[in-house]
């Protein structure tokens with residue numbers, strides 16, 4: 001492991017896609033890691049090797065390949081457990097995405113602990129993946145959803161959040177790191193939940209690859225993230241849940257793998273974690289995620305964090321110098337994500353212009369329409385960093401932004 005607090009200088013070489021030329025001429029500047037991270041060669045190679053040499057279905061066979069696959073699948077679970085410091089590997093459920101993980105919690109938590117008239121707290125800056133599963137409960141069962149306000153600086157208003165809690169509040173589901181502002185949640189929110197006996201789900205999609213995650217310190221009941229945003233493959237998601245809750249909640253989907261015994265008139269369920277993993281799981285994808293976690297650990301989580309903090313600070317300062325750009329949220333408490341607009345130029349035009357310069361940024365509502373409404377815009381452009389980005393790329397971006405403004409606004 002690289003422990004000197006800086007990333008290996010040649011880290012970019014691990015990501016083959018970064019040598020791609022955009023429109024045959026421009027070096028790729030990939031500033032869209034928040035949507036999906038690029039994959040290091042070792043993840044690509046290991047997936048290939050897995051399918052070539054070890055692939056089979058898991059948990060159901062005694063033949064060599066089934067054992068080899070199962071071993072890797074369960075090893076991946078152990079790696080995720082260590083990565084987020086869960087107490088037990090039984091607390092790690094593999095799903096197909098963070099979205100599926102949140103749907104799982106919403107439905108099974110409701111079934112066990114809620115009824116009509118109970119309350120859920122979300123915030124105005126949640127991704128649609130952390131809104132719609134809860135809206136389903138409102139529409140189907142009549143639960144009440146309350147929204148915590150957002151401060152000017154782009155954080156949850158903790159006092160307002162606390163004021164929303166009543167004896168009917170059962171769960172709060174909040175983003176750990178906003179995919180629009182890049183702001184981290186205030187740790188006080190978890191303690192407030194704990195004090196009031198409210199469960200808390202943290203959506204870690206944007207934090208898992210960019211912060212040190214310790215679910216025990218975070219005092220959360222549930223934590224979700226997606227493999228594809230953590231340098232692993234798509235098609236794999238993680239649900240962390242406290243073991244007692246996962247034991248008490250009912251299963252999510254029914255099928256093979258999640259049963260104890262089935263007769264014609266009844267079924268008993270498997271122990272954790274199999275209870276929540278009905279059907280053939282994302283086997284190679286879980287293995288790929290495990291390899292991605294090894295890769296991040298070898299690069300050094302603290303090194304990644306330091307590097308991205310430096311990039312974010314530099315980019316924020318440089319963009320702030322451009323008087324034609326509006327940045328959403330403050331510079332402090334911001335990690336790896338900056339959303340902005342250029343006055344009178346639609347974000348899609350900005351991102352198309354930047355694409356011609358070889359720069360990939362995302363434009364749109366970022367699956368946060370309530371937040372866009374709150375900000376009074378339809379969309380923003382967003383740059384987001386991964387461990388492979390550089391200060392030089394930020395400079396290229398700044399020059400391209402100036403060029404973009406000059407092109408559209410004479």
Ligand SMILES: Cc1ncc(COP(=O)(O)O)c(C=O)c1O
Pocket residue numbers: 034035097098099100127129130175177178179203205206226
């Ligand atoms: C904050 C946040 N939550 C949830 C999601 C959904 O992740 P996935 O599409 O991988 O399920 C995303 C993806 O962009 C996200 O940024």
